Amino acid sequence: MTNWTIESAAKFLLDAENERTNVAPITDTWEDLDVAQGYLIQDELIRRRVQAGEHVTGVKLGLTSKAKQERMGIDSPLTAVLTDAMRIAADSSAPYDKLIHPRVEPEIVFIMEKDLRGPDVDIEGALAAVATVHAGFEIIDSRFADFRFLLPDVVADNASSSYFLFSEEGVKPADIDLVSELVIVKVDGQEVDRATGSAVQGHPAAALALAANSLHAQGKFIPAGSIVLTGGLTDAVAMDDASRYTAEFTTLGSIEIAPGRA
Ligand code: OOG
Ligand code: MG
Secondary structure, eight states: OOSOOHHHHHHHHHHHHHHTOOBOOGGGTSTTOOHHHHHHHHHHHHHHHHHTTOOEEEEEEESOBHHHHHHHTOOOOEEEEEEGGGBOOTTSOOOGGGOSSOEEEEEEEEEESSOBOOSSOOHHHHHHTEEEEEEEEEEEOOSBGGGOOOHHHHHHTGGGEEEEEEOSSOBOGGGOOTTTOEEEEEETTEEEEEEEGGGBTTSHHHHHHHHHHHHHHTTOOBOTTOEEEOOOSSOOEEOOSSOOEEEEETTTEEEEEOTTOO
16 A cells, blocks of 8 residues: 555555455565654554444553564564453453454563652653553554564554453552563463563563553553553464463462463
């Protein structure tokens, strides 16, 4: 496509998602697309989802860990928007047949007790606004073929968001050492990767602070009650419809996507 606009790019990505097809990166043909315009496309995409009946329920960070940055070849974190339609209950199924080429990644999830506004939010300030911490799994499903994209593309594509789930039982921030919290990722009971909370920006609350500060630059904040995904702790694992994926956290407990349900 040529003669791109913010609107046509948002529609292009939503159509790819709805038609379950993958597409070429927008930057292949909109070569000077920048990150700020990527966020305008993301905003338009969310505006259309809200117009279709979805509700914004939170924020996610992407590319906050070295493992993710190295795999995707992008060393800059980004933010994206979560809606109620993306949430899967911890004990129900993921619509595998709606997905293009899903990957799963373990994440530390915060539920916010208070509004969190940048600028200048630090780890302590971020933690003071958190109600509970949860074990999470995100299912990412880039609309771009082979997950090949540049930063403006992945920003526009709402950071490959498709679905996420998190444990119902939460832990209070004071009752967990977030930096050393360990997660072991297993496929059919076999370990495939592991990481600690330090993987995301040195501290999951540093990732949360980063979200608040970056959103401030866009004139936004994180409202009380929001769900915040702090970013994949390990590289993502390709997901099929037959295997069982488990993220076993030390303090936060385990979360699983079981065969036939994903
Ligand atoms: C971009 C989405 C990144 C994370 O947790 O790092 C993300 C991608 O890897 O496709 O959700
Ligand atoms: Mg993620």
